[in-house]
Amino acid sequence: MLQHVHILTLTHRHAKLKAIGTIVAAFEAEDKLRERLTSLKEDGKVDEIFYLSTCNRITLLFTTHKKVDQKFREALLPSSDIPAAMAEMEHLSGMKAVYHLFEVAGSIDSLVVGERQILGQFREAYERCREWGLIGDDLRIVCNRIVLAAKDVYSSTRIGEKSVSVVSLSMQQLQKLQPGADARILMIGAGQTNLLVTKFLKKAGHQHLTVFNRTQERAQNLSNAFPKGAGYALSEISSYEEGFDVLIVCTGSAEPTVTPELFHWLLAGDDPRDKVVIDLGVPADVAESTVAGHEFEYVGIEQLRALAEENMGFRREEIKRAHGVLHKHLGELETAYRQRLLERAMSHLPQEIKAIKHTAVNQIFAKEIKDLDPDTRDLMLRMMSYMEKRCIGIPMKAAREAILN
Template identity: 65%
Template sequence: MTVPTPSMLQHFHILTLTHRNAKLKEIGELVTAFEGGDGLHERLAQLRDRGMVNEIFYSSTCNRILLLFTTDQKVDDVFKSSLLPFPAAGLTRLKHLSGLRAIRHLYEVAGSIDSLVVGERQILGQLRESQERCWKWGLIGDDLRIICNQAVLAAKDIYANTRIGEKSVSVVSLSMQQLQRYAPSRKARILLVGAGQTNLLVTKFLRKQGYANVTIANRTVKRAEQLVSGFENGRALSLGELSDYRDGFDVLFVCTAAAHATITPELFGSLLAGESPKDKIVVDLGVPADVAESTIARYEFTYIAIEHLRALAEENMDFRRREVDLAHEIIERHLVETETLYQTRLIERAMVEVPGQIKAIRHNAVNKVFRKELEDLDPQARELMDRMLQYMEKRCIGIPMQAAREAVLSPRPAAPQRKSTAEAIS
């Protein structure tokens, strides 16, 4: 029997477009074009039914689109144009990987090495959801099941044995970490100015930390009401009402889309409602800064600025990047294990008919070749013979499988070293 070789992995392919070679807006447009509303299942199934792919796995995020599939066809521009309903410009930038390179890339994605934010664990969850969906649709068979499961194991190994996910690189998360250094009470009065995406994330952290007294002021009150819902003592205001706000605050988060500073000395003094500024914490997440420099100069308060948070985020990202080399070593080890696992699986597939063939040989021997001789035996002898044949059948079924596995798993002997001429003569 021929032992499978790594070349048998060459029918694995990946087509991908990522943040590395396209703008996020372009990726979003391609995702929309491919998914086509609720037509993703039908489109993927058509690719399989047309014989273009044998198995297929599809996943998309805000910064990548990825198609992992198996096929024996040549994956060239003609193949890609018939596979994907993308504009020509999108097709030319699609990155094509095959064999171990494709599998390595999948492991790098799962382990967040290839992410826009290195160490971002959410990507693994997104890949697992995509795998479950494609499996449910009947698009994933034995080949992609093995590879996708191994990708999950490789990612978990990376997260468990490197520090790639440590040290937050999210500005909002870092702002909350900085806030906790000052240990504000869970009963603290929290005032948010602005209700955009950044402050939406802030409210999620505040809920998780158990804060209840939250007031949100925004240009549109309806948006503020959406963000403040769920807080025990939540209140929504318009920005126009902010100058009349007299309930004070302990922590102020501010992040607006304004081109000029929102928190002027006059407004800040009004928001203090007669209280001392010394114990106040202000978290400014605006770009440009929402707290005027004149406000910082006039009042003495704890100021957490976005520039400091950005510098800290970049420092933490550098730390994560230094863990990438170790993560790559883990991936290489898993690639070796994947080759062995896949080779073993190919042998199991090839051996699936062996039990039936052995049973057929036994049946032929008993009922044709040695039928007359067996008829001459007494019942006890025939029963003994039947038990012996059953025993040998069961034992023989396992022998070739075990031998094949040992052939794959055992290390290859080193090539013998050639003797020198002097050694050969002696």
């Protein structure tokens, strides 16, 4: 079933992100993705094609009756643009290909199991390829079922529960401590991790954020999203005298950033027992002597990692239930596709039956019908129209029942 459906994919499971990036760059270079994909269809290399790229995978889903070998792979891109990583792409066909995409959209094959972002990325990629005229009847049926299966996984299992992101977990811990919306939040570091943290803080309604970073511009960029925001160069931190309620630290430093001396200075005379310190640095940005020397709420990366692994164990158990959901949808896809094949095969029936009726009325029995009185002629034509519809519906119904059984 669906043996003409193929996938070529490379993911975080089998390759370095750099290798994946070379293939993405080859397809998307110079904003010519649409042109490259369209040419594959127009040249007859594929009948339909769907393209998905994320930060940790690239997937080409397509239909073709050609042999998908090395020569086929090399024909996907101009010869001068073929990256070596193309040879590493895994090839799946038929229901194995479909099931793989079930796992992708259902986040079972994701870098972070249970994260729903991939389903949104899948739908956006599908809509884009549909608008470009690359999606036909077969991939429409397949992709629609993939979306339904993924939604069913999220609604029928608990695979998305219990966060496994250390940033999310740190913010959950912060929420439990209930700092007010106007709590003074002091952030050291303006990298990707703290960028994600600021999104949580903004969503939670926090107003006051002061950021220190080696580059002042990045510090200001993070703080600008807050009504009471300010960004400074890290070199100015020894002059900071406004105190804090929550301290969030994540830098790339190999040595602790928050020493006991700096922590005492940042307190600005406040009682440390009322403070929250979140350390997301690897290695730790808050010195052990700082933690040991004061009583405050401390949330560290090792504590968060342990909780993340515990939650990931929970999600792994839910994967078993998710597979049951996906297998159900795989069977439903087979039935739906068989029905669609039947509809295609029998699509000519209505016109053929209409043609038979037209020939009977206008040629074979034309003289006899002409001699009938108007009422009889009208009754006969209505009877023929009724029989025409029945002759179309009966075999279609019988065939559908045969497929379902």
